[in-house]
Amino acid sequence: MTSAADLVAHLAAVRQGDRAAFEQLYAATRAKLYGVVLRILKRHDLADEVIQETYLKIWGNAGSFDPAVASPITWMVTIARNRAIDLVRKRSETSIEEEPQAMDVASEFPNPLAARELGEELKRLMDCVGRLEADRKNMVLLAYYDGLSREQLAAKFDKPVNTIKTWLRRSLIEIRECLGSGEG
Amino acid sequence: MAMDEDRKYSDREDRELLAGEYALGTLDARERAEAERLIASDPAFAGRVRYWEYRLAALTDAVDPVEPPSSLWQRILNALPPSGGAQIIDLSRRLKRWQATAYVAGAIAASLLVFIGVREAYQSRLPEGGKLVAVLQQDKVSPGFLLTVDLRTKEFTVRRVGAEAPRDRAFELWLVHDKFPAPRSLGVIGDREFTQAALSAYDPKIINEATYAVTVEPPGGSPTGVATGPIVYVGKLIEAVP
Numbered sequence: 001m002t003s004a005a006d007l008v009a010h011l012a013a014v015r016q017g018d019r020a021a022f023e024q025l026y027a028a029t030r031a032k033l034y035g036v037v038l039r040i041l042k043r044h045d046l047a048d049e050v051i052q053e054t055y056l057k058i059w060g061n062a063g064s065f066d067p068a069v070a071s072p073i074t075w076m077v078t079i080a081r082n083r084a085i086d087l088v089r090k091r092s093e094t095s096i097e098e099e100p101q102a103m104d105v106a107s108e109f110p111n112p113l114a115a116r117e118l119g120e121e122l123k124r125l126m127d128c129v130g131r132l133e134a135d136r137k138n139m140v141l142l143a144y145y146d147g148l149s150r151e152q153l154a155a156k157f158d159k160p161v162n163t164i165k166t167w168l169r170r171s172l173i174e175i176r177e178c179l180g181s182g183e184g
Numbered sequence: 185m186a187m188d189e190d191r192k193y194s195d196r197e198d199r200e201l202l203a204g205e206y207a208l209g210t211l212d213a214r215e216r217a218e219a220e221r222l223i224a225s226d227p228a229f230a231g232r233v234r235y236w237e238y239r240l241a242a243l244t245d246a247v248d249p250v251e252p253p254s255s256l257w258q259r260i261l262n263a264l265p266p267s268g269g270a271q272i273i274d275l276s277r278r279l280k281r282w283q284a285t286a287y288v289a290g291a292i293a294a295s296l297l298v299f300i301g302v303r304e305a306y307q308s309r310l311p312e313g314g315k316l317v318a319v320l321q322q323d324k325v326s327p328g329f330l331l332t333v334d335l336r337t338k339e340f341t342v343r344r345v346g347a348e349a350p351r352d353r354a355f356e357l358w359l360v361h362d363k364f365p366a367p368r369s370l371g372v373i374g375d376r377e378f379t380q381a382a383l384s385a386y387d388p389k390i391i392n393e394a395t396y397a398v399t400v401e402p403p404g405g406s407p408t409g410v411a412t413g414p415i416v417y418v419g420k421l422i423e424a425v426p
Contacts, residue, residue, distance in 0.1 A: 019264075026257060031249035038250050040209075048256055055260045064414050069234065074241045081209070081244070082237075089213040122242040143210045144243050150210050172204040172236075179239060 002028035007072035015062040022059060029076055036077055037084040040147035050087055054080040088147050128178035136171045143168070200232055207236030315424040316391070320398055320417035328417035329373065331357075331396055332424065335388050340370075342379045347417065349374060349400065356401045358411055359386065361394040372405040373398070395420050 007028060013021030033054060038047040057079055065075050129137055135157065142148050142156070150168070154161045199222075205211050206219040222229045320329040328347035333340040342357060349355050355374040358367040368386075373379040383391050399406075400413035 019261075023257070026260070030256075031251050032244070032247070034252040035247045035250040036244050039247060044253070048253065048259070051252055051256060052260050052263060056263055059264060066413070070238045070241075074238050077241055077244050078237045081241075085209040086213075086216065089211075089216055119242065119245055121239075122245045125239060125242045140208065141243070143208050144240060145247065147209050149212060151212070153210070168205060168208065168210055169201045172201055172208070176204070 004071050004073070008067050011058075011062050011065050011072055014059060015065075022055075025058070026055060029073060032073065033077060033080040037080050039145055040081070040084040040088060046087060047084075050080065050083045053083050057083075085147050089149065124179065125175075128175045131178060132171050132174060136167050139164070139167060140171050140175075199229060203229060203232035204236045206233055207240055316421035317424040318396055318419040318421045320396060320419040322417055328398060329355075329357075331419065331421070333383065333391060333421060335391065338383045338386070338388075338391070340381060340383055342373045344374045344377050344379075347374055347398070352403060353400050353413070354403050354405055355398050355416070356405045356411070356413075358397045358399065359383075359390075359394045360397055361390050363390060367397065367411055369405065369409060369411075370396075372401075392421060 002024075007025065010021045010025040010028070014025060030051070034047060034051055037050045037054075038044065041047050041050065054076070058076060061079075065072065070078075129140060132140065139153055139157065143153065148156065150161050150164045153168075154164045157164065159167075202211075202215070202219055202222075206216065211219060219233070223233055224230075314335055316333045316335060318331040318333075319327050320331055321327040327345045330343040330345055331340060332343070347355060354372045357370040357373045359370055360367045370383070371379070371381055386394075396419055397411075397415050398417040399411045399415050401411070406412050
């Protein structure tokens with residue numbers, strides 16, 4: 001198990017162009033990042049592409065990582081997830097689920113409360129997400145885990161897109177209020 | 185009046201929720217592109233996006249890890265930019281990258297481009313005891329500091345223009361020159377509008393040729409004497425009056 005402090009040290013070395021540290025960073029984080037993007041992309045070839053771009057970006061931008069603002073894994077998983085979402089949105093004309101290569105991913109999203117280790121932050125966040133009305137909670141989790149757009153959520157919940165937008169935004173406000181001040 | 189207030193509030197809340205939805209991932213491609221433009225141009229908005237991204241990222245703790253194919257690491261290695269031989273001092277590297285990005289993005293200030301022309305003309309001779317000035321900036325619309333150097337006395341003044349340090353962080357000014365293996369700290373700047381100090385240790389040629397960079401550091405400046413934070417502003421000196 002690589003600690004957050006190890007990852008900070010790896011990132012600092014990567015910033016200096018240290019390839020050995022980069023390999024250790026990759027070894028310690030690849031499965032987590034791959035799991036997150038595969039769940040959104042549903043295709044190994046696309047996940048490979050996104051993970052490659054993600055680590056190249058990490059290599060190039062390690063200097064902008066600030067340990068005072070985020071943990072290394074949070075910073076890295078955010079880069080990976082953004083790339084994955086960008087890709088599915090750009091491909092949205094052809095629905096990924098309907099493509100023959102699409103793999104069958106479990107239809108239920110991960111149950112955050114069953115996470116192997118329920119970290120403090122996840123616990124706090126889930127306390128707040130758990131207070132949302134059932135449909136809205138599912139909507140937020142589907143959006144986050146599976147990368148569904150408003151349109152896809154509208155189809156799934158059989159509601160107009162504008163209603164979905166309103167629900168999502170209200171959910172975000174409720175989560176923010178529940179989490180506290182909202183100061184970053 | 186009251187309506188203006190309401191409107192202002194709702195615009196702000198709209199931005200906030202755009203940031204939230206960006207992080208959640210529910211925006212369409214066009215809205216994502218719009219949000220990305222804002223992230224690049226509006227630090228406050230970028231901060232809100234980070235707030236949401238970093239809070240929501242806790243959810244990924246519940247995602248089952250999946251091993252990528254073992255061939256992927258080689259693909260990544262092959263795609264890395266070629267390494268540049270000896271290790272270069274980090275700040276200089278970032279500075280070069282910053283400059284490259286700025287040029288590629290065309291974001292370098294028009295004033296800087298003009299200045300390069302002017303500078304070429306003056307390269308052959310050193311300004312004799314005049315005043316030099318540099319705009320330390322992020323991009324063409326975001327000057328952070330104005331640096332003025334008196335070559336006669338070697339005193340310099342840094343005036344804070346648009347810069348605001350993040351909470352519990354300080355700006356530190358660095359002199360970067362090929363002659364030095366590492367950037368030299370010129371001290372913490374920007375905690376008040378004007379900061380004055382001297383460049384007594386440097387000869388006029390170095391002062392004239394150097395690049396001046398500002399990084400974000402812990403309060404009181406980098407504890408190690410080596411820049412640790414990102415470069416936020418950068419610039420070079422030109423003669424204030426030819």
